[in-house]
Amino acid sequence: xxxxxxxxxxxxxxxxxxxxxxxxxxxxxxxxxxxxxxxxxxxxxxxxxxxxxxxxxxxxxxxxxxxxxxxxxxxxxxxxxxxxxxxxxxxxxx
Numbered sequence: 001x002x003x004x005x006x007x008x009x010x011x012x013x014x015x016x017x018x019x020x021x022x023x024x025x026x027x028x029x030x031x032x033x034x035x036x037x038x039x040x041x042x043x044x045x046x047x048x049x050x051x052x053x054x055x056x057x058x059x060x061x062x063x064x065x066x067x068x069x070x071x072x073x074x075x076x077x078x079x080x081x082x083x084x085x086x087x088x089x090x091x092x093x094x
Contacts, residue, residue: 019043020071021044023069024039024050050069
């Protein structure tokens with residue numbers, strides 16, 4: 001019964017992730033800050049995903065973009081927070 005709603009919500013989440021301008025920071029070490037900034041501005045100004053903007057501007061190939069900008073790799077739900085000061089933001093509120 002609910003699987004249709006869940007599927008549509010997952011698609012919407014994927015759209016939000018694809019359009020998240022902050023993901024462009026992953027490209028900075030590879031193509032430089034200025035080029036990454038150009039991608040973000042171009043995506044925003046032309047209502048494109050970061051991937052579409054990056055490919056249109058020619059700064060990376062589709063393969064490179066997929067390897068570099070992979071939010072799933074950055075999310076590790078099974079890891080435990082470290083004992084550093086920023087870990088307080090990741091502790092559970094049980």
